[in-house]
Amino acid sequence: MGSTIGYALGMTVPPVSRRDRKKAATRQAIADAALQLFLERGYDQVGIRDIADAADVSTATVFKHFSGKEALVFDQDQDRESELIAAVRQRPSGQSILDALRQHVLDTWPSIEAHPQAAEFTNLVDSTPVLRAYAERMWTRYTDSLSAAIADEIGVDHDDLACVALARFVLDIPALARGRQDRRAAVEAIFDILTHGWEPPSKPPAP
Amino acid sequence: MGSTIGYALGMTVPPVSRRDRKKAATRQAIADAALQLFLERGYDQVGIRDIADAADVSTATVFKHFSGKEALVFDQDQDRESELIAAVRQRPSGQSILDALRQHVLDTWPSIEAHPQAAEFTNLVDSTPVLRAYAERMWTRYTDSLSAAIADEIGVDHDDLACVALARFVLDIPALARGRQDRRAAVEAIFDILTHGWEPPSKPPAP
DNA sequence: GCAAAAAAGTACAACGACTCTACTTAGCGA
DNA sequence: TCGCTAAGTAGAGTCGTTGTACTTTTTTGC
Structure with a gap:
């Protein structure tokens, strides 16, 4: 902490040259304008042209920075992926992969x-x-890189089915936990299934 | 078998009136034309107009029958869902849900x-x-109905987390098994994880 | 420093998926 | 047979996205 260097592998690095700084600023201006407008009016009520106008750029520039309209909402998803991989690769020695993942997610x-x-x-x-x-889709897109990290740690092939399946199941968690009152409990419950296997949940006592 | 009635719950029912028959015929003509053109030229090289022309309808009619271009490729997905639900609901007595699902998938x-x-x-x-x-996305869209069926069979609430998670994991299988040389083995391996929990796969012997 | 390469941005036209509106046609039920 | 309803059509229009040709800014190699 406090160090001016020391960025985790793969995380966004601060722009060095003037050009890179301006580029980053433009990108940020677009993302900010987009988010503000979306929150104000709703996603479907905002056009790319509105966003471009608000950020004072052309529509073509918007698409130079973002792959599509939806991506405007999820800038920074790159970091989320890097952190996840790091949690597996740099876990304390002796900790199991499943535990490392659970801890990171929690x-x-x-x-x-x-x-x-x-x-x-x-x-x-x-x-x-x-x-x-x-x-x-954004989450499941990470399946390949997460499963590769897991496979590396174990020392098996990158496309080992068990590793791919685990990665996929873990990446399902955001979708499964969405809208739950107690997200932490949900995460724990899901990792329990992954650790010990699925069992029919007990029925609530009859009234 | 051989009965002229006896359609499984939720499956497509043959149209009764002349109007319904014509409607179904139009839909089929569109789907057929679309698939043929897609296979011939590739998905991106075929426009909605091409399909409409081939089926001798207007483009507006295409969208009256299908929610979008992609849906033209997956007509009949309704049946796939119904079969899945039926496999859980009408499983032989004594068979576990997990076994019923494995069997159906296999x-x-x-x-x-x-x-x-x-x-x-x-x-x-x-x-x-x-x-x-x-x-x-088509598969994961079934998560709610499959988990509801599972929850019903057990006698717990429809949004029980364990049931939703199981449904989701099972519906991940098509994506996970895609491109594997031995799909059946892959399905078995995934159900093994779901049944007994995940364990690190053993490393191949050092060379 | 300066010229030239490289990269960011712009204006504008165009394409394709999809929607909307107003209209016609065909089947159906009384 | 008379209307009602639903299917289909024509055609214009919206919107996301791409391509082209051009201008401006920053970097780089001499």
Whole structure:
């Protein structure tokens, strides 16, 4: 902490040259304008042209920085992926992969929602089908890199089925925990299934 | 078998009136034209107009029958869902839910690919990113109804987390088994994880 | 320093998926 | 047979996204 260097592998590095700084600023201006407009009017009520105007750039520039309209909402997803991989690769020696994943998920994912704007943001995503779909896909896109990390740690082939399956199941967690009152308990319960196997939940006592 | 009635719950029922028959015929004509053109030229090289022309309807009619371009490729997905639910609800007494699901998946999903045109079809989907994405989402869309069926069978609440998680994990199987040389073995391995929990796969012997 | 390469941005036209509106046609039920 | 309803059509329009050709800014090699 406090060090000016020392960025985790793969995390966004601060721009060095003037050009890179301006580029980053433009990107940020676009993302900010987009988020503000989306929160104000709703995703479907905002066009790319509105965003471009608000950020004072051309529409072509928007697409130079973002792959599509949905991506405007999820800038910074790159970091989320890097942290996940790091949690597996740099776990304390002796800790199992499953435990490392559980710990990481418990430590970081529920607390992401603790930010002040986060409630509105979550609401935006949840109430916009195309954004929910995109978010789910975003997670499962990480399946390959996470499973590769797991396989590396164990010393098996990158496309080992058990590793791919575990990665996929872990990445399902955000979708499964969405909307639960107690997210932490949900995460624990899911990891229990992954650790010990699925068993029929007990029926509630008859009234 | 051989009965002229006796359709499984939720399966497509043959149209009764002349109007319904014509409607179904139009829908089929569109789906057929679309699939043929897609297989001939590739998904991205075929426009909605081409399909409409080939089926001799207007483009507006295409969208009256299908929610979007991707849906043209996966007509009949309704039946797939119904079969899955039925496999859980109408399983032999004494069989566990997990076993019923494994059996159903082993019996039906790999054999779907046994049809003659199936190879081309699979190739079309696999080689078109937007179709792969759509197919994955199609499966996970069934999560709610499958988990509801599971929860009903056990006698717990519809949104019971363990049931939702199991449903989701099972519906991940098509994505996980895609591209494997031995799909049946893959399905078995995944159900093993779901039944007994995940364990690190053993390393191959050092060379 | 300066010229030239490289990269960011712009304006504008165009394409394709999809929607909307107003209209026609065909089946159906009384 | 008379209307009602639903299917289908024509055509214009919206919106996300891409391509082209051009300008501006920053970097780089001499």
